[in-house]
Amino acid sequence: MAMDTPWTMKNTAAFVFLLVALSLSTVDGRKQESGAWIPSLENSAPELQVLRDQIRTNLRSSYREQRLALPLRIYLYRLKENENFFTVVTRTGQDPDTIASLNGLANPASVGPGDVLLIPNARGVFRRNRSLEEVAALKENLQKRPASSANTDQLLEGFRFYPGRRFEPEERFYFRGQGFAHPLPGAVLSSGYGNRRDPINNRKSFHGGIDLAAKVGTPVLASAPGKVIHAGPAGGYGNLIILEHRYEYTTYYGHLSKIHVKKGDSVNQGQKIGEVGKTGRVTGPHLHFEIRKDGKHTSPSKFFHP
Structure with missing residues (x-):
């Protein structure tokens, strides 16, 4: 599978199993646990600033050193009135393919106000390696008890993560809603x-x-x-x-x-x-x-x- 980024992963580094460190990370002196909620997408929200900083840091290291400088972490956000998928992408600085693949979204319109999105602190593509039922249960558990690093660790073990990768053109075509034709024209x-x-x-x-x-x-x-x-x-x-x-x-x-x-x-x-x-x-x-x-x-x- 071709990558859209300037670097490629080699041999055993072809994918990274997501194992989240149990320690806290610090960005600009602000500590944040994996699995924490982002309360707002306003620029003044410190949690949002932490996430943006971590995404930028991991983006630089993935390009320059082909690795993540910071441990992979997951944040949660519940969409508010008048917010949509692209609002979250724009305000967090995350890539659409990353959020879509981790959350298993069929298309951008799959989420709206009241829905919860999982947002990682690194760009790339997630591929599920456990059953759909297992991953769904782990996601639900994370939303109920987001402060538990163990819960986050269990969720991410249900995926493989390909740092820096993006959707293939055909997959992006499907995600944008352009891959399906009417099954009964004129009905x-x-x-x-x-x-x-x-x-x-x-x-x-x-x-x-x-x-x-x-x-x-x-x-x-x-x-x-x-x-x-x-x-x-x-x-x-x-x-x-x-x-x-x-x-x-x-x-x-x-x-x-x-x-x-x-x-x-x-x-x-x-x-x-x-x-x-x-x-x-x-x-x-x-x-x-x-x-x-x-x-x-x-x-x-x-x-x-x-």
Whole structure:
């Protein structure tokens, strides 16, 4: 994998397992524990100044000496009203790819006010080497007890860290929402993503995708190139196809009348993989479509206009 920085890592230094030192670091006389919260993105916030200083210090050493001058540490920030992903990137001086890879974000719109972001004090790319469930549990534990260095250490052991690296062009393309095409061009959006009243029992529930109304038999197209990891019945989804894509993305195509692929097949973007139907838990013919990143639902409307 090519690096976007002027230096490359060699042999056993090809990656760094993230082991966080238990001691405190000092920058300009200000001490800060790994796992500490940043209360504000205002310039006057001392915690923010510490983070910026550490990022700059590690950035210089990674370029000049191919190493981190300061131990890798994690800070936490809860987004406030009118703040978004790019607000955090700009105010902290961190790289978008670094924050996105550590937090497993599908796209910049994946976070908003009230959400918590983990922000490291070095630039690079994180790759998960534990199960999604394990890492999610460790992140939750860190948010509950952020002052514990042991908690931070456990979280970071779930990743490999590549200092100075950035996303590949294709991965950045996906992250910016440009990697997926509409699976059912010309269809009518009959139900959006998010909380809604269930059309069958009228109860409030979370809808993890979008519903696209069309006639039975209308061709369903692969939203992105990938591999078929499921093709068949799946409870309320009815006849379901799941495609696995690069960079931990998956797409779901539910309620199909016909399936034209089998498990293990490779498909191209725009390839016909099935036909609209009304199998499973439905009130009428439509395609239920989902995009997930690292197993987590994300709104398809962030990738294309439904």
